[in-house]
Amino acid sequence: xxxxxxxxxxxxxxxxxxxxxxxxxxxxxxxxxxxxxxxxxxxxxxxxxxxxxxxxxxxxxxxxxxxxxxxxxxxxxxxxxxxxxxxxxxxxxxxxxxxxxxxxxxxxxxxxxxxxxxxxxxxxxxxxxxxxxxxxxxxxxxxxxxxxxxxxxxxxxxxxxxxxxxxxxxxxxxxxxxxxxxxxxxxxxxxxxxxxxxxxxxxxxxxxxxxx
Numbered sequence: 677x678x679x680x681x682x683x684x685x686x687x688x689x690x691x692x693x694x695x696x697x698x699x700x701x702x703x704x705x706x707x708x709x710x711x712x713x714x715x716x717x718x719x720x721x722x723x724x725x726x727x728x729x730x731x732x733x734x735x736x737x738x739x740x741x742x743x744x745x746x747x748x749x750x751x752x753x754x755x756x757x758x759x760x761x762x763x764x765x766x767x768x769x770x771x772x773x774x775x776x777x778x779x780x781x782x783x784x785x786x787x788x789x790x791x792x793x794x795x796x797x798x799x800x801x802x803x804x805x806x807x808x809x810x811x812x813x814x815x816x817x818x819x820x821x822x823x824x825x826x827x828x829x830x831x832x833x834x835x836x837x838x839x840x841x842x843x844x845x846x847x848x849x850x851x852x853x854x855x856x857x858x859x860x861x862x863x864x865x866x867x868x869x870x871x872x873x874x875x876x877x878x879x880x881x882x883x884x885x886x887x888x
Contacts, residue, residue, distance in 0.1 A: 678776045679787050682796055691779040691858045695772040695846040696814050699765045702845075703810060708760070716757030723750040777844050779858050782866070784819070786844065801866035807859065816845045817855070 683689070726746040759767075774789040785798045799819070808818040847855055 678789075679778050679785050679796065682785065682787075682798070683780065684782075687783070688781045689778060690781060690862060691777075691855050693777050693847060693855060695775055695777070695844070696848050697769050697772045698846075699769060700811075700814055700846045702816065712757065712760035715753075716761045719750060719753040719757040723747065723754050726750060772846060777847070777855065779855065779862060781862060784859065801859075801863045802870045804859075804863055807863075814846055814848050816843055817847065817859070818843050 679692075726743055728743075771788060771790075776787040778785040778787070783798045783800050784804070785796060787794070787796045789795075804819050806820065808820075810816045810818070844855065
């Protein structure tokens with residue numbers, strides 16, 4: 677198991693899985709796809725215009741220097757547009773093949789292996805505020821409130837808080853169901869144990885004080 681070195685000696689694994697590596701559309705794509713097409717289309721139109729495909733190029737050294745500057749200026753926007761249109765799906769597919777989800781009796785762990793680094797995120801079950809699901813056959817589980825792509829400053833600040841942007845994306849059918857049930861059970865048990873410990877810490881000192 678990929679996350680075995682990151683587990684404690686007494687930690688038990690209840691569920692482990694990987695996301696579906698295929699291209700899967702999410703609710704955010706209702707905004708992202710039209711925006712990417714507008715961005716990419718305008719960038720290509722801009723670059724074609726300065727290259728003279730839809731207009732006659734201007735004569736003169738100053739006009740040539742200005743056109744060269746505009747051509748170079750538009751290249752990054754074309755590249756970004758192509759990434760938004762189709763490149764991000766290739767990158768997601770590559771990253772999902774190197775992503776692993778694990779639920780133990782204490783924590784939820786997400787491991788991602790990149791080109792040059794290994795990133796692992798973990799949180800204790802009792803610290804998860806709530807779980808939101810998206811999708812049916814293949815879906816995503818959010819640990820905390822899910823915010824849209826286009827959001828205000830408050831929502832952007834919330835994304836920086838712990839667990840607000842956590843997600844287990846593109847879990848297939850029954851695996852997603854088992855993961856959700858397992859996580860719900862572990863979260864409930866961990867919350868109950870934490871409540872019992874807090875009650876014990878409050879009641880025991882009072883009892884000892886009263887017996888004196």
